[in-house]
Amino acid sequence: MSVHVQREAAAIRETWLGKALSTRPAGRPAAEAAISGLYRLIGLPPPRFHWVSSPAKGLATVPPGTRAWESIDRLTEWPVPRRLSTLAATLRHELDARLRPRGRPFDQIVRRTTYFPLQRSVTSTLVPPLNAAHESPVHRRTWYDTLSVAWIAEYDALRRAAGAVFTGEQRRLLALWTAATTSCGWWWPREDTCVVSERPVALHTEVWGENGEVRPHREDGPAVRYADGWDLHAWHGMPVPAWVITDPSVRRIADEPNVEVRRCAIEHMGWPAYVDQAGLRLVATAPDPGNPGCELRLYDMRAGTRVLLAVNGSQERDGHRRRYGLTVPAFDDPIAAAGWTYGLSAEHYSLLQRRT
Structure with missing residues (x-):
């Protein structure tokens, strides 16, 4: 039974990942309706919408009537994102409260299979463009985490794969957040105007x-x-x-x-091409005792450092083993250099049966 739940949760996760990484044009009517609904829930009228082509444009856009404290460098101080994040946190607390009394055996399986992988994917894939566009580091754990699909997908999977039961009102709120986070790119809610980015x-x-x-x-x-x-x-x-x-x-x-x-x-x-074009001097070679059949190659690099070329002990997803280089101190012995990267002496490294 647990294997079935995990497989179903994994399939749900992949569906949500597709939504998070969509490159289709934004569904503007759906996004505006959902965001307007969220504004109403915190006691504000629907905002004016200002659509932009990218996060870079979104962060640079200052809509007419913007207050001084609504500059993008003070995003963490804006009241609307704080109130919307609190709205989402309250919903999550209420949903968790419905799950807790029953001591459901599959909840943690579902969460490990959906929330954490999705959050890592969003952080790895969609946050770097934000970091590149922001003049200062992004505060991911505030507003931008609220816009991640990961937490919404978690409750969708708990309901569909683990049999969690939510009220009609809770499902309605989840539907609003779903539409707001999957119909467009990132968005920045000021009191009167909401700037919304298209997807890549x-x-x-x-x-x-x-x-x-x-x-x-x-x-x-x-x-x-x-x-x-x-x-x-x-x-x-x-x-x-x-x-x-x-x-x-x-x-x-x-x-x-x-x-x-x-x-x-x-x-x-490619390390071989770099070594050749940079004219690095080969210091020494040795069979790799931690990776039978492969060779360690030690080159003199610059400024008292050397580079050790080795072959990864495990295969990549395409079946190949990646050759990689590591900067090491000025060793003359490749085995001593390899041991140093693991915190081992040359003697101890030479006794390894196989490294990974």
Whole structure:
């Protein structure tokens, strides 16, 4: 029975993931009706709607009549997002209260299968464009978490897969939040005006987690793109400058201060190509005792550091083993360098049967 519930919850999760990552044009009438309904629930009349083509435009848009304290850098102080977040939190508390007395055995299974994977996918895929558009880091745990489909999907799965029973009014409120979060992109509710973003027109992802979590990734162009041309490049979930994807080079890598961006650029070039083009001097090679049949290669890099090339002990989803490089101190022995990355001595690393 628990396996059946988990499978059904996983299928529901995939449906909600499709809604969260949709690239179809926004359903403007449905979005405006749902958001207006939420405004009414906190005692406000429906707002004027100002539609924009991307989050970047949404954050830069200052509707006529905007009050000084409704500037985007003070989003956490806006009263309407706070009141709407409280509305959602109250609904969640009431739904949890209906579940708690029965001690339902499948609730935690459903939550692990739906809420957490969806929240990780939204955080990995839809939040990076917000971070790129915001001048300051996004406060994900306030307003933007309220707009995540993860919490709504959780209760949908609890109802459909685990048999939870909610009242008609609770289902009506969930339907309002569902329409408000799945009919459009991000939105920013001021007292009189609500700025609403269209969805992206292109979104490229890869599966990276055990429960179907996805993250943005594209090897030959922007991973996320909006109709107005605003975009975001990403390499295996890491937002990167466009050159990392379009034109990685040894010179640009050398000039890049961010170590993670450098790593992504080198991976995109391929470590063998980078080693060759950068003219790195080979210090030593050795069979990898932690990965039989593979070789460790130690190169002299720069400024008293070296790079160790190794092969991943586990396969990627496509069946291949990824070659990767690790910056290490100025070792002369590849085995000592490999051991250092695990906090082991060369002697202890050489005794490993197989690493992962």
